[in-house]
Amino acid sequence: MTERIVFVVGAGAAGLAAAWAAARHGATVRLVDSGSGVSALVGGAADHRPWEEIARAVALRGQTPLAGELPAGVADFAADLDLWSLPLAEEPLLRLATEAGRLRTARGADSALLDWTQIPAGGRVILPRAIRSEWDAGSLARSLREDTYVRSRGLKLEVVDAKLFKLQGEERIAPADLALRHDEPQRLAWLEMRLGQLVAEAGASDAILLGPWLGVRSPVASVLSKNLGLVVGEVLSGVGGAAGLRFEFARERMLAKLGIELQLACVEAVEPVEDGYALSIEGRQPPEIADAVVLAIGGVAAGGVVYCAPETRAGRDAPDRGSRAFKLSLDAPVDLRAHGKRLDVTSSIHGPRMDDCAWPIDADPGLLEAVGVDCDPTGRVLPGLYAAGDAVGDAPRTVLEAVASGIRAAAAACLTEID
Ligand SMILES: Cc1cc2nc3c(=O)[nH]c(=O)nc-3n(C[C@H](O)[C@H](O)[C@H](O)COP(=O)(O)OP(=O)(O)OC[C@H]3O[C@@H](n4cnc5c(N)ncnc54)[C@H](O)[C@@H]3O)c2cc1C
Known part of the structure; x- marks a missing residue:
């Protein structure tokens, strides 16, 4: 029997998980x-x-808040990716500090982040004062001191003067670039020495909270925690921080192991x-043929779903026709849905009333977040054609749901015969 060829379009969390699962099912990916x-x-x-x-x-x-069971395959995928800490079912959820100074729960996190459940009750947390646009230790500490979890655990937060940047201009470079520098062993040793001095001056401490600066290729946070004998970790970072780059390096390592x-x-x-699907790829001829395709192209934020109301085609006059x-x-034989309804041609040339529906209302996601491919719960659109991750209409926009849906879609893609 010849191996099935599974084509995965998109290499975010969903596409990577689909590629991983398809390879495990013996497909050529x-x-x-x-x-x-995203x-x-x-x-x-x-x-x-x-x-x-x-x-x-x-x-x-x-x-x-305790961790629930994860969907099939997610824990195995995460173990192979070796990037996230994921508590087992029934263990407490992680607690992460946001840049805005709030502690929030999480099912899992990049292992470089500080998990506040690891800090003993009454523990002392140090926030070094350092000048960077994404880091304001003083206001962060003030906000966090008001957090219910911090108060209920009696945690003490202290802001301490520090010199953590070695080279000129480092207070201005992108956080991911600063994090990259700490992958270099000598630079990591320098940071460890500085943090050690900080703790020696500040007195007995249980944790150090830092910005998103703790390496991207190597486990800098866990090395520092082990060598300094306290928990060292990052705050959640904004768009474009070190965590995204860590995902890309972890993806590179995983794909190298899988030979993809x-x-x-x-x-x-x-x-x-x-005999399957033909994929036209920019600048390449002829099209590639696959037995099955997983569309893991993301949602509106990634450009996998594109806003194209009729008025976007209008010149000086009205658009030539109505449209979705x-x-x-990409062109594919799929329909889109949002909020449980298949999208049709809009009655207005201006498209939907975005002022009313684009953004979330209470717990309901807005149209821009909900819109995606109309498919069944395995992600199946047609025999051999699947969607996963943020590309799926009405799916929760979360990393682990993207992983779970990539695994489901790949499993179905490897087992389904084309009609
Ligand atoms: C600002 C922000 C904050 C978030 N915070 C959290 C959080 O705190 N916790 C959480 O769990 N989730 C969070 N999410 C959601 C989470 O990141 C996503 O649900 C998840 O990463 C989606 O993964 P994906 O693989 O489906 O999509 P993506 O990671 O977007 O991957 C889609 C890929 O498809 C590629 N692509 C698109 N079209 C094509 C094409 N035609 N050909 C080839 N490739 C194509 C894109 O380039 C992209 O690389 C956040 C999202 C955003 C935007």
Whole structure:
């Protein structure tokens, strides 16, 4: 029997998980990606259900938030990726500090982040005062001191003067670039020495909270924690921080182990042909043929789903015709849905009333977040054609849901015969 060829379009969390799962099912995997998506932009939390949903449920029940079971394959994938800390089912959820000075729960996180559940009750946390645009230790400490969890655990937060940047200009370079420098052993030893001095001057401490600066290729946070004998970790970072780059390096390592090449290109069309699907790839001829395709192209934020209301085509006059307000970044025989409804041609040439529907209202995601491919729960659109991750209409926009759906789609893609 010849191996199935599974084509995965998009190499974010969903596409990587689909490629990993398809390889485990014995398929020949082709993986194509047109550039960084949101998995390479996020701050380091790996949620399954949106964390605000969990926070509301916990507040309502007044219980300690415990980790639920993860969908099939997610823990194995995470173990192979070797990037995230994921508590087992029934263990407490992680607690992470946001840049805005709030502690929030998370199902998992990049291992470089400080998990506040690791700090003993009454423990002392140091926040070094350092000048960087993403780091204001004073205001962070003030906000965090008011946090319910910090208060209930009696944690003491102290801001301490520090010199943590070695070279001129380092207070201005991108956080991910600063983090990269700490992968270098001598520079890491220098940081360890500085943090050691800091603790010696500040007195007995249990944890150090830092900005998103702790390496991207190597486990800098765990080396510092071990050598200094206290928990060292980062705050959640904003878009473009070190966590996204860590995902990209972890992806590179995983793909190398699996023997899968990541091709950088844009897929322009996926078309059913007699023996599977033909994929037209920008600048390449002829189209590639696959038995099955997983569309893991992300949502609106990644450019996998594109806003294209009729008025976007209008010149000086009205647009020539009505049309749907969204399309995919590639041509494919799929419909889109949002909020449980298949998207149709909009009645207005201006498209949907974005002022009313684009953004979330209470717990309901807005149209820009909800819109995606209309498919069944395995991600199946047609025999052999699947969607995963943020590309799926109405799916929760979280890292672990993206992983779970990539694994589901790949499993189905490897087992389904084309009709
Ligand atoms: C600002 C922000 C903060 C977030 N915070 C959190 C959080 O705290 N916790 C959490 O769990 N989740 C968070 N998320 C959501 C989470 O990051 C996503 O749900 C998840 O990363 C989606 O992964 P994905 O693989 O589906 O999409 P992506 O990572 O976006 O990957 C899609 C890939 O497809 C590629 N692509 C698109 N079109 C084509 C094409 N035609 N040809 C080839 N390639 C193509 C893109 O270049 C991209 O690389 C956040 C998202 C955002 C935007």
